[in-house]
Amino acid sequence: EDKVVQSPLSLVVHEGDTVTLNCSYEVTNFRSLLWYKQEKKAPTFLFMLTSSGIEKKSGRLSSILDKKELFSILNITATQTGDSAVYLCAVETTDSWGKLQFGAGTQVVVTP
Amino acid sequence: KAGVTQTPRYLIKTRGQQVTLSCSPISGHRSVSWYQQTPGQGLQFLFEYFSETQRNKGNFPGRFSGRQFSNSRSEMNVSTLELGDSALYLCASSFLKETQYFGPGTRLLVL
Numbered sequence: 001e002d003k004v005v006q007s008p009l010s011l012v013v014h015e016g017d018t019v020t021l022n023c024s025y026e027v028t029n030f031r032s033l034l035w036y037k038q039e040k041k042a043p044t045f046l047f048m049l050t051s052s053g054i055e056k057k058s059g060r061l062s063s064i065l066d067k068k069e070l071f072s073i074l075n076i077t078a079t080q081t082g083d084s085a086v087y088l089c090a091v092e093t094t095d096s097w098g099k100l101q102f103g104a105g106t107q108v109v110v111t112p
Numbered sequence: 113k114a115g116v117t118q119t120p121r122y123l124i125k126t127r128g129q130q131v132t133l134s135c136s137p138i139s140g141h142r143s144v145s146w147y148q149q150t151p152g153q154g155l156q157f158l159f160e161y162f163s164e165t166q167r168n169k170g171n172f173p174g175r176f177s178g179r180q181f182s183n184s185r186s187e188m189n190v191s192t193l194e195l196g197d198s199a200l201y202l203c204a205s206s207f208l209k210e211t212q213y214f215g216p217g218t219r220l221l222v223l
Contacts, residue, residue, distance in 0.1 A: 031209075034211065034212075036214075041200070041216045041217045042116075042202065042214040042215055042216045042217060043155075043202070043214045044214070045211055045212075045213060045214075048211050088155065090155075096168055097143075097160050097162065097167040097168040098143050098144075098145040098160025098161075098162070098167065098168055098206070098212070099145065099157045099160060099168050099170070100145070100147075100155075100157065100204075100212060101157070102154055102155040102156075103154075104154050105154065
């Protein structure tokens with residue numbers, strides 16, 4: 001059975017800290033791994049990763065995929081209170097139309 | 113471009129009733145996927161539609177159904193509501209096999 005596991009489930013950091021979130025997966029016919037940020041309602045898209053070893057960056061956020069070890073990391077540097085959210089990892093396979101398999105998410109709380 | 117829109121945003125129903133939720137995708141997106149989000153189960157895939165055809169379905173009972181119209185707008189229906197159907201229902205649209213973008217969701221409370 002396909003699995004997507006995120007760790008930690010929650011963490012509390014101070015503004016300015018660096019945060020590293022983990023996502024491991026076991027799926028057949030892997031196509032892509034996606035990261036989303038969910039604050040109140042709609043998950044908002046952060047990154048899509050398909051190739052191993054290529055870091056994607058957007059401002060203070062970055063992410064990388066390791067297809068050999070089947071995991072991805074999302075880093076947030078110089079955290080701000082606005083980074084407080086649930087970060088979701090999802091995996092898409094080549095044989096399942098329009099279906100994202102989500103991990104449980106990591107709740108990040110950034111305190112002033 | 114306008115984002116994905118969902119209506120209504122909030123809904124209260126009683127057990128046994130049925131409900132219909134609507135999703136309008138981003139202009140040009142023909143794929144619409146639906147998800148149920150609950151605190152206990154997280155985000156779970158319901159089904160996906162493309163060009164008015166259901167191409168994929170998750171592990172939900174037959175009380176959950178959907179359809180897609182020629183303008184790519186989609187509806188999902190839940191019949192004979194149960195307390196456990198209380199959840200945030202999210203739809204997401206995508207262009208071909210690209211990234212899925214989510215709407216704000218419909219919060220359904222079943223009493």
